[in-house]
Amino acid sequence: MAQRLATAAVGIPILLFFIWIGGIPFIGLVAAITAFAAFELARMASGWGDRASVVVSIAAATALIVSGVFYEPASSLGRILGFVTTAYALVSAAYLLFAVPADLFRNRIISTLAVVGYVGATMTHGPMIRGLEDGMAWIIVLLIVTFSTDTGALIFGNLFGRRKLAPSISPGKTWEGAIGGLVIGIVACVVATSLFSLDVSIASAVALGTALGVTGQLGDLAESRLKRQADTKDSSSLVPGHGGVLDRLDSVVWTLVVVYHFVS
Numbered sequence: 001m002a003q004r005l006a007t008a009a010v011g012i013p014i015l016l017f018f019i020w021i022g023g024i025p026f027i028g029l030v031a032a033i034t035a036f037a038a039f040e041l042a043r044m045a046s047g048w049g050d051r052a053s054v055v056v057s058i059a060a061a062t063a064l065i066v067s068g069v070f071y072e073p074a075s076s077l078g079r080i081l082g083f084v085t086t087a088y089a090l091v092s093a094a095y096l097l098f099a100v101p102a103d104l105f106r107n108r109i110i111s112t113l114a115v116v117g118y119v120g121a122t123m124t125h126g127p128m129i130r131g132l133e134d135g136m137a138w139i140i141v142l143l144i145v146t147f148s149t150d151t152g153a154l155i156f157g158n159l160f161g162r163r164k165l166a167p168s169i170s171p172g173k174t175w176e177g178a179i180g181g182l183v184i185g186i187v188a189c190v191v192a193t194s195l196f197s198l199d200v201s202i203a204s205a206v207a208l209g210t211a212l213g214v215t216g217q218l219g220d221l222a223e224s225r226l227k228r229q230a231d232t233k234d235s236s237s238l239v240p241g242h243g244g245v246l247d248r249l250d251s252v253v254w255t256l257v258v259v260y261h262f263v264s
Contacts, residue, residue, distance in 0.1 A: 019139050022130050024069060030126045031065040036245040037119040037253075038062070040235040044246075045111055047230030050100055052111040060112075061120030068127035073135075073264070082128055082264060085121040086257055092117025097225055119246070122253035125260040132263055137196040142212060142259045144192045146251050149185030149213045150220070156180025170224040178217055185213035208262055215258050216251035223250035 018029040038061035045052040064085070071077050092114040099105065129135050129142075157177025165173040189209030193200045200208070223246060227235065235244030 015143075016140070019130070019136055022136060026130055027065060027068050027127045030123055031062045033245060033249070034065050034119055034123040035062045036238060037123070037235075037249055038115060040238070040244045040246045041115045041119055041226070042112070044226060044230040044232060044235060045096075045115060047232055048100060050106050050111040051108050052115045053108065056112050057115040060116040061123075064116065064120040064124045065127060068124065068131070073128040073131035074133070078128065078131075079264060082125070082260055085124050086261070088117045089121035089253075089257065092121065093222060097222055101225075101229060119249070119253065122257055123249075125256040129256065129260050129263060134196070134198055134263075137198060138259055138263050141189065141192045141196060141198070142255050143252070145185050145189045145209055145212045146216045146255045148188035149181040149216050150251060151181075152184025153177040153181025153217065156184075166221055166224075169221055169228060173221070181217065182210065182213035185209050185216070208259075211258050211262070212255045215254045219251040219254035222254075223247070 015029075018026045035058045038057040039054060042052040042054040042057040071081065073082070095110065095114045096118060100111075126139065129138050132138070153173070154177065157172070157174045157180070160176040160180070161174030163175045164171065165175050165178050186206055186209035189212060190202060190205045193205045193208075223235070227233065233243075235246035238244050
């Protein structure tokens with residue numbers, strides 16, 4: 001626990017600093033984080049017999065993030081790329097979560113593309129959001145809601161958890177925890193959007209909080225399933241006390257997608 005708190009105490013201020021700066025420094029940070037996540041997922045793929053190229057996964061996922069330097073997110077091209085990257089991410093997730101376990105087909109190139117889509121195409125939405133009006137505030141809001149949902153689910157699950165949510169994927173998660181986390185996430189969204197004076201009605205904030213709460217928890221379950229397929233407890237040990245980078249991003253990668261389309 002002490003190690004987790006120490007890592008958070010160092011990491012959160014650094015993250016907020018780069019979010020505040022924006023521009024190339026922020027894109028560089030997101031690219032670095034994405035490279036580590038791509039490395040972890042590509043290595044995990046070997047655990048279920050899908051030989052993704054680690055080098056190509058890192059390079060391609062990083063290139064997706066860096067491409068944000070060359071276009072305006074609010075432009076027509078930016079919006080088109082937003083929809084394309086979202087579709088790419090969803091197809092990649094479908095392949096990794098459903099096609100691979102069912103052993104429908106496996107291919108080194110497809111597997112590598114899926115790894116890139118799962119982490120690179122989702123994380124690309126981070127720089128896209130930051131480049132929009134009030135982008136800095138929106139990124140902070142999504143982080144607050146995502147982490148509030150995770151924390152709420154943990155607390156409510158420990159206090160009231162009885163019915164297992166997905167025992168074959170993540171035995172520790174319960175319906176009581178999921179519902180409690182969702183409620184906390186909705187409240188956090190209403191409060192956060194109000195504190196940042198964002199032009200969002202209470203009803204819209206509730207809807208966004210609901211979408212983020214559900215999506216974040218599904219993202220958590222999705223990564224748990226990937227780890228089950230790879231027969232590993234953590235994506236890596238890169239983050240002291242927290243496991244791997246992908247373990248910290250499991251919810252964020254998908255809530256980024258939701259917030260981008262909500263705002264844009």
